[in-house]
Amino acid sequence: MALRGILEAGIRDAIAGGRAELDAIAAESGMPDGTGEHLAHTLEAIPGLMIAVDRALRHRDVPGFARALWIETVSYLLLDEDLVPVRPDAPLRGMLDDAYLLHRAAQQLREHLPALDDRSLDGGTELLRLVLPAGVVADLEENLIALRART
Numbered sequence: 001m002a003l004r005g006i007l008e009a010g011i012r013d014a015i016a017g018g019r020a021e022l023d024a025i026a027a028e029s030g031m032p033d034g035t036g037e038h039l040a041h042t043l044e045a046i047p048g049l050m051i052a053v054d055r056a057l058r059h060r061d062v063p064g065f066a067r068a069l070w071i072e073t074v075s076y077l078l079l080d081e082d083l084v085p086v087r088p089d090a091p092l093r094g095m096l097d098d099a100y101l102l103h104r105a106a107q108q109l110r111e112h113l114p115a116l117d118d119r120s121l122d123g124g125t126e127l128l129r130l131v132l133p134a135g136v137v138a139d140l141e142e143n144l145i146a147l148r149a150r151t
Contacts (some may be wrong), residue, residue: 007047011095015040018092025093029131039131042124043092043099049106049116050074056112065148066109072147077147083136100128101140106129 015022019036056062057070069080076082077098086094095120103125106113108120 004047004051008044008048011043011046014095015043021090021092024129025096031077031130035131036126038123038127039092042103042127043095045120045124046095046099046102049102049121052113052116053102053106055107056109059112064113066112068150069105069108069144069147073101075077075142076101083139084132092094096128096132097140100125100132100137101144103128104144105146106142108148 019040022039023036026032026039029035053070053073057067082094082097084094084097103121106121107125108114110116110118
């Protein structure tokens with residue numbers, strides 16, 4: 001099975017076992033009923049988004065910043081202990097910062113990703129911004145700004 005299939009199956013399994021967790025995260029954030037379903041869709045988008053960005057960045061005309069941003073994003077996704085680590089009692093909560101950074105990276109690389117649905121990308125980013133702790137969002141944004149300044 002390709003990595004995408006493994007990622008999709010793993011995320012679907014985690015979501016299937018953690019729907020109550022997503023609903024609780026949404027409720028804690030003051031979001032309306034049904035927001036947990038939107039969070040699930042945002043997490044389910046991770047494998048496809050990763051593949052789309054990776055494929056887009058294989059073209060020669062892509063600037064160095066785009067490649068550097070992607071390398072940094074993937075490096076963050078592979079960390080065991082990031083800003084919101086995955087915990088056995090809250091595995092999906094620990095995926096939200098990863099999904100946010102991936103969505104933000106895709107937004108910054110938007111001009112190289114013509115096949116992506118901008119509305120879904122922007123909506124997912126905004127939803128994640130609303131449910132993540134403000135400090136986590138600020139740290140991720142600062143990292144994106146610092147990376148842009150270095151390249």
